[in-house]
Amino acid sequence: MNNEDLHHKFLECSGVSTDTRKIEPNNMYFALKGDNFDGNAFAKQALEAGATYAVVDDASIVLDKERYILVDDVLQRLQELANHHRHSLNIPIIALTGSNGKTTTKELIHAVLSTTYTVGATKGNLNNHIGVPLTLLSFDSNLDYGIVEMGANHQKEIEFLCSIAVPNFGVITNFGKAHMEGFGGIEGIIKGKSELYDYLKSHNGLAFINSEDPKQMEQLGSYGNRYTFGPKGADTQVAFSHANPFVTGTYNQTEFSSQLIGGYNFTNIAIAISIGEYFDVPESSIIKGIESYTPTNNRSQIMDKGSNHIILDAYNANPTSMKAALHNLFQLEASHKVVFLGDMFELGDYAKEEHQAIVNLLESEFDGTIFLAGENFYDTERQGNTKAFKTFEDLKNEINDIEFENATILIKGSRGMALERVLDFI
Ligand SMILES: CC(=O)N[C@H]1[C@@H](OP(=O)(O)OP(=O)(O)OC[C@H]2O[C@@H](n3ccc(=O)[nH]c3=O)[C@H](O)[C@@H]2O)O[C@H](CO)[C@@H](O)[C@@H]1O[C@H](C)C(=O)N[C@@H](C)C(=O)N[C@H](CCC(=O)N[C@@H](CCC[C@@H](N)C(=O)O)C(=O)O)C(=O)O
């Protein structure tokens, strides 16, 4: 079956599913192969559960030619179908990538544009070679705009995702030390993320860009199709005020607040304001959109537990976001500060020096209480009262008996550390 015919069948369906555990009536099931399962084994179950078609690449499981669609490679056909569908949608697509803040920025852009338009966006962070096609296939032509988040941990991934999503607009949140292992250090990260700029340049797309970020300005070079944001001299005039604890700033002459903590979230907010302005969202609606957004899922969340104020930032961590979270904690007005930090993953050969750099930063600039967990932090050289534990279990045994009172507590680590578990013990 060619892509056009597959697309016709897709349009008869209520959407795409790759997972029988979440199937909905009249879905088109795509039988992907993963680390744990071969989706072909679930095709029959998908049809019994209400799917209309099952796209499979194992001829031996095909029971009829009406509902089973046999293809050479299911993943490739999912990606091709998404690209075909994208071309059939006559809507502008805004792509965003970056090392940190993609999901938050995507949600902020969505909050701003949705005040005025009908907007589709990536759900959660379905942002990879499977997630981007699923995102595109969730869009329909009733939308005014589509926002597509793109994640990557190695070169050429953003280029590939752009070839599927065909964005007209793009923004890179920042270049930071995330996924250093796969990208091969910071230069590799800049190159890999800049594949979005490369795509925009070769397709006359427009880049939204922070005029105060010299590395991004250098990567964009002389390319003229841009819309800048910054405190002065930019297309969008947006300036940081403070982050104590929530980020506030001014847009044109108007002050705005947010429900986001951490100065690092200011650029995420500025991107959303700039995109709103470019697409003629009224100023008051832009501010309403920004002020309405509340983070969830362990991303820079703030909460009270007993007499303690907790900054729960345990969704992920890398050297850039870890330092940003610490500097934010350092500048907060609070009397007793505590950090629970977990290992940062996917740093490869950089792991030792980057974990040591965090310990050095804490020991030179922080006078609060320090708890570190994970093998990398355990292997660092430490002085004084810095406590490090090889495993979460070891940390748990230590903190079980401690009473925390009137403390401001930062909890941050990579996803694999699941450091939100600390909440059960404080
Ligand atoms: C393939 C797939 O979608 N897997 C998801 C599945 O995993 P599970 O272990 O259950 O099964 P398999 O993958 O082995 O299964 C193969 C298929 O069989 C289906 N199936 C299985 C059992 C069953 O009873 N019925 C079935 O139909 C199954 O659904 C598969 O289709 O479920 C997990 C739990 O929900 C998912 O976590 C898993 O998802 C994988 C990881 C995935 O890639 N999902 C994408 C849709 C996605 O976008 N996920 C994002 C994570 C994005 C991310 O990490 N981004 C990074 C950068 C990534 C770079 C890239 N190179 C990469 O490595 O991906 C970033 O830093 O931003 C998300 O879930 O949030």
Ligand SMILES: Nc1ncnc2c1ncn2[C@@H]1O[C@H](COP(=O)(O)OP(=O)(O)OP(=O)(O)O)[C@@H](O)[C@H]1O
């Ligand atoms: N601009 C930024 N600079 C540094 N750190 C940031 C920035 N924005 C967000 N962070 C940090 O990154 C964490 C995750 O935010 P978010 O999920 O938005 O990022 P992401 O890039 O989408 O991550 P992932 O790709 O893993 O989903 C936040 O909780 C915060 O600690």
Ligand SMILES: C[C@@H](N)C(=O)N[C@H](C)C(=O)O
């Ligand atoms: C969760 C995943 N997208 C990610 O950010 N991974 C890094 C390595 C982390 O968990 O910190």
